Amino acid sequence: MANDKVSKISKRYEIPIGPIHPALKEPIRVEAEVKGEKVVKVDVKRGFAHRGIEYMGMKRNAIQTLYLSERICGICSISHPYAFVLASEKALGIEPPPRAQYIRTIIAELERIHSHILWLGVVAHEIGFDPILFWTWKLREKVLDVLEAITGNRINYAMYMIGGVRRDIKESHILALRDMIDYYRKAADQMKDIFLSDPIYKARTKDVAKLSQDLALKLNIVGPTARAAGLRVDIRQDIPYDAYADIDVRAVVPQDIMGEVNGDAYDATLVRIYEIEQSLDIIEYCINNMPEGKLLAIPNYVALLTTIRKTQGEGIGAHEAPRGEVIHYVKYDGTRDGPVVWKVIAPSYNNINCWGPLLLGAEVADIPVVIAFIDPCLCCNDRIAFVKDENGRVLDYFEIHNMSVNKTMKIKRMLGV
Amino acid sequence: MGTPWGEVSVTLKFDVPKSDLVVPTITDLMMGAETNEREIREMLGVEFEGLKNKRHLFLPDDWPEGKYPWRKDEHGVEDMIKYTHKSVTEIRAKRGENNG
């Protein structure tokens, strides 16, 4: 009898999370089997936002594709163009002018600051710390204002061009940048107080999502998640490009700051806050040592497109995005003015690998933290959606639209509105 | 690892005949390669010998067998893109019909 009772308690339940779930802002499905509070089996299903954007790029010319790549993701709206221009410049053999290289680096670091602060807010939200979410997002406004002043928009900056940048950083922008650096130096200290020394935050994140150095290496984990596990990986350090080659960028790892590595969500927070400070140093260096000169290697877009049409070549561009390394592969074959092959590997592509091993043995309440701690960006990761009817026929857009209109009418009739 | 210019990236390129698309897996050496191998398997139809998890990665589970989106010799880029935008002249002509 007693055994029966135990077996009933130890029954396994399946908890589906997603594709649409309040804890995840983007569609992905995690199927977890739980025994009591412990997760015993995990399955991650991705591909809910697969749009086939690479095929759209293969139909357009290179300049159009560059701006299309910016639309892969809103938050990484500099990372994808950056990797794309690096890949294209390698394929075409164009060297951007030094000033343009420095401006690119500044913009990329500004994006890192806003993305990291956004992540801090999201993680605070996932553990139920909503006032901190609002506080961090208030801090984020400053860098968005600076980005808006320099590039014209808060997000989707339209700043990069193959062989340079489109807009200059003026004297007034440099003043705004210096002001911003002071603001965030103070804010980073505050963030350290709020996040790193807070007992509640510590309790929720210490030893949660613990990733060992060995496992991180085996699962190809990249970016701040890998650095939190103690791996010294950073594209800015390993394969420097643009202004990073002049600055001795070193990967921020917890063993240098705390003296020990846990690889948990707490360490990920630590790495990100210190990386904000590192980004401020990089921006300060760039504005102090900004060379004068041109902004574009080939200022005329028509000439650029003609060059692309005449060139055969392929290139791989790697950029250290806020979430990890983003890699673009571009191939030009000399017949058209756009890429014939374009492939994107976003950081979350590799980072989602770690959800399976990390969720095993975790508690149900920790699932959002584990999921959020890699800073997943699913629009980057997934990049053809099909809807089928009960007979397995693929429905097109107009049929789906009509079906939803009919359903709304049905509900209206049922409610008598 | 951990020093500037310390990373060496290696690109492996294989030519495999279309009649015999089998490549040995590297997941036993590098667990993280599973994602890449699953993507290549579903998109190109290349079988990986020894790959344990053969579920679809991005494509839906009921994706038809034998259709591979990345095979450009079977279908071009044009087949993959659908242009849904209509010209406003078309819309205005339609509206004119409705009103009149």
Next chain:
Amino acid sequence: MPTKAMFLMIRQLLQRPFTNPFPVKYAPKNVTKTIEKVKLGQMSINNPIPVPDGFRGKLKYDPERCIGCRLCITVCPANAMEWIPEVRKIRHYVTRCMFCGLCVDVCPGKKLPGETAPVKALSMSKEFLLADYDKYSDNLIVEPTSKEQSLNNQEPSSDQK
């Protein structure tokens, strides 16, 4: 145990909201009535925060300056430009536009008699309140006016050089 985060939270409660309450401070009970009141001048709305220089809003198009080179159609990533063959001008769909400003960069413009430098036909305005119920509404399509279209139709020979 009081923590710094707690003080921060309490301080935040007492502070004024950081964001600009646009267009009104509280969500109105009846939106259409509010809009009518604003139109009649009985109510005022909070102004939005001014946009910086170089802001990329709705595209402005001056058909007189357009030489019909089609460069903007070549570079537009979203294919938001449509060629009108009858008048050799373009039509722009704001709903498809992604506000990158490439067309403005690439536009060569036209030099009218008495000017020293060519002025571009395209420019980015600061208008950003573009919401509409219909994506083909006249507000969201930038095109030469019908008058200009018919004028050009009468004398196409001067444009076709």
